[in-house]
Amino acid sequence: MQQQFSEIADLIQSSLRGEEGFLANFSGESSQFVRFNRSAVRQAGAVEQRYLSLELFIGKRHASQSITLTGADDRDAVIAAVVALREVLTDTPEDPHFLINETPSSSVRVLPNQLPGDDEAVSAILETGKGRDLVGLYASGPIHRGFANSFGQRNWDTAHAFAADLSFYLQSDKAVKVDHAGTAWDAGAFTAKMDGAKMRLKALARAPKTISPGSYRVFLAPAALEELFGLLSWGGFSLASEKTATTPFIRMIAEGAKLDPRVTLVENAAEGLAPGFQEEGFVKPARVPLITAGAYTSALASPRSAAEFGVPQNGADGSESPVALDMAAGALADADVLKTLGTGVYVGNLWYTNYSDRNACRLTGMTRFATFWVENGEIVAPLNVMRFDDTLYNILGTNLVDLTAHRDLRLSTSTYESRSTQSMRLPGAVVANLAMTL
């Protein structure tokens, strides 16, 4: 695919006229998807997709077109796109916020292919599900991203990754979620993870407990925090949201509100799986501080927002969402989590979070999967699902007891339109009081 993209970039370059320039982004994947239900295959198949996004510009006038590379007459299609965009530019006004990288910074990163055979992975999953109720998705294959521009910059990134995103169900909504994701299949690690999930499943067999609305001491596992930060990533770390006062962190910016000093968040592109370049050709810096010792520090600035608001860009994509969010670890050992929780709720996962009051950064959502009632440091019973509704300033501020020393690397399992390369590295958190409402 790299060769195909390189030839297309050369073709676009040779099609330019006068002062025209271009940006080209390539997105492709060869994916295998196997969906499971009740420890059997529900759907299985392959997806081969190659998208080219071409942006043509003359000075500050620009427009873009996305096309699928179809294998049939691609050269004609690319030239047709150039011609179509040339026509669009004739009635396009200048864009004062157009900012692109004009200093070539080429790169190639091709991670080795250590993926398992599809049948090997499928058989392992079906085998571990025998006699159980296993449901979920196995996704595998290479993911390619490319960038080229008329200044001669060429970037290419290939990652070979897999993700087994699975749940063992006991009954109704009582289940343990477990994932096994990475770039090389480790059969021993897979078995250990699955065995661990099956052990946790035993605790779900006890009679579930229903709690009344009120405040509860909780432990939020890394997967639960991932859900919170997934919501906050939509606008929370965005320069445009900051400058237009639509950010959920508005009270930090306008009034100096703070989280607990132990809360530090950075965009850690250097250690993520995502490509190190963005759509306008800028290279992502290794780290961008977002929240430091509880205080709002800086936002992710895309080139477009940077131009509009007069600040330096910092390699953010157009969405200004983190691709490798990294939260600093705390001091709490995993072995001490239940003891520190004492009596309360061990929240394995949260689900469907949204805002009750965006200005107050007040969030609501549901508990899901392996969530337990704990008494005196011992798991007593699975918990029937509960809704929480509380502010981030309480959860990771006033009411934060401790963060775990161990952090989970959470590789995104999102497959909307294409397989995600986003990740988060997060600890767990013990919180003194969380408002449960329904």
Added chain:
Amino acid sequence: MTAIADIAARFAAVAPACDAWSIRVMRSRSESLSVTRGIVDPVSLGDDLGAMVTVQAKGGVGYAATSDISSAGLKAAGRAAHAWAECVAGRMVASVDRKTTAPVKFDHEDRPRQSWDSLSRSAKIERLKSTADALKRGDKIVDWAAYVAYADEDVVLATSDGDFIRQRRGLVIPGLSASASDGAETQTRTLARGGVMRQGGWDVLEDVGFWQAPERIAEEALELLAAPDCPAGTMDLLLMPDQMYIQIHESIGHPLELDRILGDERNYAGTSFVTPDMFGAYRYGSELLNVTFDPGVAGETASYAFDDDGTPAAKQFLIRAGMLERGLGGATSQARINIPGVANSRACNWNRPAIDRMANLNIEAGSSSLEDLITQVNEGIVMETNTSWSIDDSRNKFQFGCERARLIKNGKVGQVVKNPNYRGISATFWRNLKGLGNAATVSVHGTPTCGKGEPNQAIRVGHATPPGLFADVQVFGGG
């Protein structure tokens, strides 16, 4: 023959030897225009073309989607689908029976009243710019935008049994938003938060009141900035259609999806509090509640003649006079669970397989005027325009937030309040439905990003509904 019909024919010539095959070819040509904070954003065009091949062999089913629609690419896809079919044969949760009905021949293109291309691009941008500028009503409006996206979707389904179904339609997704801010407080108003999408052409913008809306939206954002917070209490709640539609979506549509009830979605989108024994016997709502799957509503987002499995689509009652009758499941799910369903097997694009989806899921009109609904409220609140939605994985415990609300006292609408929220439980909420607007109050809405499936799919669905009045709802504000 059209270009995408040629692709289907090209595959037929290289299809693998197997029990049965199908190919779904989809082309979506799109254009997005927007103006943000006074600046015309760059025009964005799209031409997305690809094919999904499905093969049945030795009792297994496999699929392969490809953007390579050359003969070699399609042949490779056929082989890949065949390989998956053989690999999973005997290991599938359900086998699929081969269709036995006569081959279907269908070829249809929708014709909007005013085509998208009836105006030049520059004329469209100019009109959009002036509409966007009208949102900037004072210094406290700190963020404002107008956008419209258009997609010309052309889909062909062909099978080894001789079916050929082609459906082509235009889809328009407009949006307006204005945010007013002062200090650490920001309030946003929108045109139904993107929930006014319709099938059609440029005419859609007139139909949904796009050109008349910006001044009202901006003024209401400013009004909210100065408004008190929504009070807390248990009271009557009147939901306007631009909130009703998401209430239907989350607490009726998703729970009735047969693939959720079958467990397919439990690892991601979730399960359902509805169980198979409830169909035909369960009171879902009050006697006022009539819910239909209706693929024939002109302009509604998911109107179509056949679903993506080739099943002919027709209007069906899911809930009649409050009683649950039928589920939201296509032919495969119906066969697996033995519960009546509808033609709702759909895929979001060529690169995803069809699964059970909402399509047009509507609430039939009641008999009350809007004034009648308001008059019967002594202490209550009317909420409009969804801004927040959250529900458990069984689709039971929900919480919604709206952009704007007004208090109702003694049958009269009064004070505007900000940050209105309410929460409840699906299994009891709809039984407290005590009033529904008449046909004149029905509004057609929809959402462009209903998420579900593994691999994930975001699909467009439609919801037409009148306003609904509910008794004894927990209402609260922000802070």
